[in-house]
Amino acid sequence: MGKNPPTFVGGAVVNSFQGMVDFGYLFEYIILQLTKEGFGTVWLGATFERKAFNDFLKEGEVIPAVSVVGYTADHKSLVETFTRMGVKANRRKPFSDLFFEKNISTPLNAERMLLNRFSKYLELVRLAPSGTNQQPWRVITHGNLVHFYLKRTPNYAKNLNWDIQAVDLGIAISHFEIGLKEDRIKYAIHLNSKAEVIPGLEYVTTFEVEL
Numbered sequence: 001m002g003k004n005p006p007t008f009v010g011g012a013v014v015n016s017f018q019g020m021v022d023f024g025y026l027f028e029y030i031i032l033q034l035t036k037e038g039f040g041t042v043w044l045g046a047t048f049e050r051k052a053f054n055d056f057l058k059e060g061e062v063i064p065a066v067s068v069v070g071y072t073a074d075h076k077s078l079v080e081t082f083t084r085m086g087v088k089a090n091r092r093k094p095f096s097d098l099f100f101e102k103n104i105s106t107p108l109n110a111e112r113m114l115l116n117r118f119s120k121y122l123e124l125v126r127l128a129p130s131g132t133n134q135q136p137w138r139v140i141t142h143g144n145l146v147h148f149y150l151k152r153t154p155n156y157a158k159n160l161n162w163d164i165q166a167v168d169l170g171i172a173i174s175h176f177e178i179g180l181k182e183d184r185i186k187y188a189i190h191l192n193s194k195a196e197v198i199p200g201l202e203y204v205t206t207f208e209v210e211l
C-alpha cells in the first residue's frame, strides 16, 4: 500500500449533534484498531474531496471525516509510538484547564489529580485528537459520575455544515471508555439530569461508573 493512490476509510452518518458524537466515537475505535495493526492514519475533516462520495449518501447524511490509511514510511516500534504520545502531551492544554471535580469552579490541579480516581482515564482524553487541536472537551467528575461537556471554539469551522466539535467529543468519550475497559471497570453511559447546567458549555453525556 503506497502513497499513490492512497487508501481511505470513512463513514456516513445522519447530520445531527448526536450523529456526529456517535461518528467520532465509532471512527476513533476504527482508527485506533488500524494504528494497533501498524497502519498510519490521519483524521481528515475538512480537506478531502467529498463529491466523489455523494452517490453513496442517503438524504440528510454527511461524511464528517475520513482517514488516509497506509504503511508509515518508517515502521514505528511500540516504544517510538509511546514516545510520540509524550510529545503529544506537550501539545495539549494543561490537565486543570480541561478537567474538574464536583463543579466547574474546581479544576483538577496537581494535588486533586493525584487523588481523583479517574485521572488515569482523563489523561487518555487529553491525548485525544481533535479538529485543529482545539480540545473542546471539558469533564467534571462527581462521585462515580463523569460528565462530558463541549466548550465550543468561537467562530470555528463556520464553513462546514456539520458539527466537527461534536465529533471531537465522540472521540474523547471513546478514549475514556477504552481506559475503563482496559481496567475491566464496569460503567453505563447515559444522559444524566443531575449534570450541572453551565453557561458557555454544552452538556453531552455521563459515564456512571461502578466503583
Ligand SMILES: Cc1cc2nc3c(=O)[nH]c(=O)nc-3n(C[C@H](O)[C@H](O)[C@H](O)COP(=O)(O)O)c2cc1C
Binding pocket: 043, 044, 045, 046, 047, 065, 088, 091, 127, 128, 129, 130, 131, 132, 133, 164, 167, 168, 171
Ligand atoms: C474531527 C477531526 C478532523 C480533522 N481534520 C483534519 C484535517 O482536515 N487536516 C489535517 O491535517 N488534520 C486534521 N485533523 C487532525 C488534527 O489536526 C490533529 O488530530 C490535532 O492537531 C492533534 O494532533 P496531534 O495528536 O498530533 O497532537 C483532524 C482531527 C479531527 C479529530
